[in-house]
Amino acid sequence: MIRVVLAEDQGMVRGALATLLNLEDDIEVVGEAADGDEALAVAVRTRPDVALLDIEMPGKDGITTAASLREALPDCRIVILTTFGRPGYLRRAMEAGASAFLVKDSPAQELAAAIRRVLAGERVIDPALAAAALSAGPNPLSPRERDVLAASADGSTIGDVAVRLHLSEGTVRNYLSSAIRKTSARNRIEAVQTAQRQGWL
Amino acid sequence: MIRVVLAEDQGMVRGALATLLNLEDDIEVVGEAADGDEALAVAVRTRPDVALLDIEMPGKDGITTAASLREALPDCRIVILTTFGRPGYLRRAMEAGASAFLVKDSPAQELAAAIRRVLAGERVIDPALAAAALSAGPNPLSPRERDVLAASADGSTIGDVAVRLHLSEGTVRNYLSSAIRKTSARNRIEAVQTAQRQGWL
DNA sequence: GACCGGGGATGACAAATGTCATCGTGAAGC
DNA sequence: GCTTCACGATGACATTTGTCATCCCCGGTC
Numbered sequence: 465m466i467r468v469v470l471a472e473d474q475g476m477v478r479g480a481l482a483t484l485l486n487l488e489d490d491i492e493v494v495g496e497a498a499d500g501d502e503a504l505a506v507a508v509r510t511r512p513d514v515a516l517l518d519i520e521m522p523g524k525d526g527i528t529t530a531a532s533l534r535e536a537l538p539d540c541r542i543v544i545l546t547t548f549g550r551p552g553y554l555r556r557a558m559e560a561g562a563s564a565f566l567v568k569d570s571p572a573q574e575l576a577a578a579i580r581r582v583l584a585g586e587r588v589i590d591p592a593l594a595a596a597a598l599s600a601g602p603n604p605l606s607p608r609e610r611d612v613l614a615a616s617a618d619g620s621t622i623g624d625v626a627v628r629l630h631l632s633e634g635t636v637r638n639y640l641s642s643a644i645r646k647t648s649a650r651n652r653i654e655a656v657q658t659a660q661r662q663g664w665l
Numbered sequence: 666m667i668r669v670v671l672a673e674d675q676g677m678v679r680g681a682l683a684t685l686l687n688l689e690d691d692i693e694v695v696g697e698a699a700d701g702d703e704a705l706a707v708a709v710r711t712r713p714d715v716a717l718l719d720i721e722m723p724g725k726d727g728i729t730t731a732a733s734l735r736e737a738l739p740d741c742r743i744v745i746l747t748t749f750g751r752p753g754y755l756r757r758a759m760e761a762g763a764s765a766f767l768v769k770d771s772p773a774q775e776l777a778a779a780i781r782r783v784l785a786g787e788r789v790i791d792p793a794l795a796a797a798a799l800s801a802g803p804n805p806l807s808p809r810e811r812d813v814l815a816a817s818a819d820g821s822t823i824g825d826v827a828v829r830l831h832l833s834e835g836t837v838r839n840y841l842s843s844a845i846r847k848t849s850a851r852n853r854i855e856a857v858q859t860a861q862r863q864g865w866l
Numbered sequence: 867g868a869c870c871g872g873g874g875a876t877g878a879c880a881a882a883t884g885t886c887a888t889c890g891t892g893a894a895g896c
Numbered sequence: 897g898c899t900t901c902a903c904g905a906t907g908a909c910a911t912t913t914g915t916c917a918t919c920c921c922c923g924g925t926c
Binding site (some may be wrong): 606607608631632634635638639651 | 869871872873875876877882
Binding site (some may be wrong): 573621 | 674675676677678679680681682683684685688712748767769770771773774775778819822850851852854855858
């Protein structure tokens with residue numbers, strides 16, 4: 465039996481996926497979690513063969529959880545499941561030690577198939593997505609530019625961001641300006657959207 | 666047997682939910698769709714007892730689909746399923762003739778339960794969400810304010826919006842200004858976010 | 867030692883944004 | 897008939913945002 469831990473914040477989706485997997489006669493869901501921290505705790509307790517992690521979760525996201533899990537349980541394979549096939553997500557997931565990267569758009573059968581392939585030592589990545597991630601190149605933003613852009617994403621004014629990050633307003637403007645240039649955007653809103661679409665935040 | 670049509674754009678979620686429902690011995694999924702138009706076509710063909718519609722779908726969204734379905738098949742009950750429990754969504758879903766409004770956060774068992782209750786003539790709404798929708802009041806934005814705000818949501822400049830909506834730049838600024846005031850926001854970005862959170866766009 | 871890149875800051879300037887008063891139109895509503 | 901309100905527009909004005917040049921400090925690295 466392949467022992468699986470499933471982390472997904474939406475209860476209905478989590479329940480449905482668990483049912484789906486339990487119907488496979490070589491797969492058994494031995495633990496469920498609604499956020500990253502819970503997933504880590506459950507995995508350490510149940511020592512599964514595979515951890516299925518959603519990226520978009522409150523608190524600790526799936527990619528960060530993957531990195532922690534890699535340290536705690538090096539033998540546990542990690543399958544990342546996400547709504548958004550963003551190039552930066554894929555890149556970071558791979559760096560965090562994931563063995564597979566699935567988008568929820570794909571058919572339901574692929575989930576069990578991916579789990580089996582991962583356990584057989586394969587890596588499972590949508591070829592189109594892999595190509596997109598490679599052609600998009602790495603995140604061009606410096607860490608600080610990324611911070612400032614992320615802090616601007618919620619509609620905060622430059623003054624707000626300056627206070628929150630303990631910077632001068634001029635510095636915030638400078639970082640935003642270079643982030644806008646690097647994302648080929650026309651203003652900060654477009655810059656935020658491009659960065660999010662690429663998975664750079 | 667309760668005959669159900671399921672519309673949900675994410676293949677993996679759709680498959681899992683269909684499996685979940687088919688396990689119930691009084692429920693049968695007789696059709697699946699990945700967007701609103703497809704859902705309508707499938708429903709007209711299969712004449713189900715209940716249509717389960719996701720709101721967030723490409724093309725025709727679940728609420729619009731509900732309204733069309735209400736006309737085409739007045740006897741078909743409608744269950745709305747959504748990721749976001751936004752007050753405006755609930756309000757519009759009810760106006761479109763939905764019998765139930767479920768958020769994906771809730772446990773998986775509630776789905777089948779809601780379908781049975783709806784078929785028994787009940788309406789199913791999370792009480793907390795209903796209270797939020799009532800206390801939030803109706804959408805304060807005028808139709809045109811809503812248009813302009815929606816057109817600004819993707820980072821377009823005022824000039825872009827003016828061209829797209831065939832308005833003068835000054836008019837766009839005026840509508841944005843009043844939308845900002847009505848949403849108690851400090852700038853257009855906050856206004857967009859508030860409006861989206863409330864389900865006003 | 868010279869050079870570069872990232873972080874942080876300042877000042878000046880242009881462009882975009884937000885606010886306000888004001889005007890005109892037409893459709894409802896009392 | 898009068899009022900109200902959404903729609904559309906103009907002009908003036910203050911504020912915010914975006915750009916650029918320039919400076920300092922520091923840690924690498926050639």
